[in-house]
Amino acid sequence: MERKTKVNAQEGKHDITITREFELPVELLFKAHVEPELFEEWMSHEYGKTKVLKFDTKKHGSWLFHTTDASGNVVFQANGTIHDFVENRKITRTFEMDNTPFDVQLEFLEFEALTEDTSKLTMHVIYRSVELRDQHLKMPFEWGMNLAHNRLQEIVTKLKLQP
Amino acid sequence: MELRRDVFQAIADPTRRAIIALVAFQAMTPSAIAEQFDSSRQTISKHIQILTECELLKQEQSGREILYHFNPKKMKEIADFIEPFRELWDDRFNKLEAMMKKYKPKK
Numbered sequence: 001m002e003r004k005t006k007v008n009a010q011e012g013k014h015d016i017t018i019t020r021e022f023e024l025p026v027e028l029l030f031k032a033h034v035e036p037e038l039f040e041e042w043m044s045h046e047y048g049k050t051k052v053l054k055f056d057t058k059k060h061g062s063w064l065f066h067t068t069d070a071s072g073n074v075v076f077q078a079n080g081t082i083h084d085f086v087e088n089r090k091i092t093r094t095f096e097m098d099n100t101p102f103d104v105q106l107e108f109l110e111f112e113a114l115t116e117d118t119s120k121l122t123m124h125v126i127y128r129s130v131e132l133r134d135q136h137l138k139m140p141f142e143w144g145m146n147l148a149h150n151r152l153q154e155i156v157t158k159l160k161l162q163p
Numbered sequence: 164m165e166l167r168r169d170v171f172q173a174i175a176d177p178t179r180r181a182i183i184a185l186v187a188f189q190a191m192t193p194s195a196i197a198e199q200f201d202s203s204r205q206t207i208s209k210h211i212q213i214l215t216e217c218e219l220l221k222q223e224q225s226g227r228e229i230l231y232h233f234n235p236k237k238m239k240e241i242a243d244f245i246e247p248f249r250e251l252w253d254d255r256f257n258k259l260e261a262m263m264k265k266y267k268p269k270k
Contacts, residue, residue, distance in 0.1 A: 005253035009245050011174070020256045028263040038266075042259040121256075137248045 018123040026119035187233040
């Protein structure tokens with residue numbers, strides 16, 4: 001069983017496919033994507049806490065979440081609508097990051113039972129252009145850099161406050 | 164405003180990708196590169212300049228001529244650029260898996 005997450009991004013194309021196999025029954029894999037408290041937990045990390053503001057997980061529903069830093073400032077917010085929703089099988093949704101130059105992207109999430117206790121997730125993400133896709137793929141770099149800048153800013157601000 | 168040149172911007176353009184493909188095959192002078200395209204020499208020369216600025220191409224003086232070489236090290240960087248994105252999702256999914264293994268339904 002391949003537990004490593006794979007990202008397939010071909011040069012010059014405006015889509016990517018993320019695949020991952022889990023040692024989890026498909027029902028639990030699906031649950032982690034639709035229950036707000038569970039989603040918040042796996043989408044949070046040491047430098048950002050994710051909070052679900054709206055999670056209307058059904059056909060024609062919509063969602064909204066944000067991530068806050070240690071001081072409670074909102075550093076990231078994203079929203080979208082749900083176009084198709086089939087329990088334990090499929091979620092088709094849009095994903096849009098607020099206050100960024102990125103346009104909305106279309107995501108097809110397919111949940112598949114491999115055995116009783118293992119499952120597979122396939123995320124097919126479609127971007128408006130090749131450029132937007134490549135910029136989004138690079139984002140973890142830039143995001144990390146912004147965080148580093150913010151931390152630097154904090155330190156500098158503290159230094160200035162000292163007499 | 165001076166545009167920031169990076170590798171990703173450089174390969175986003177189809178003409179620039181074609182130039183990389185040509186030069187990867189053999190080192191070429193700017194005029195030999197320009198001859199392969201319908202665009203004006205100035206346009207091609209601008210493309211070459213961008214590719215050189217982001218180190219996808221390297222210049223080499225050969226007698227009175229300048230030859231352009233392909234820099235494979237920089238191309239490796241492009242292949243690696245999705246790795247942080249992959250790791251981001253891998254971390255999230257590892258967390259999801261660990262969390263759901265411990266999951267006990269309420270009530």
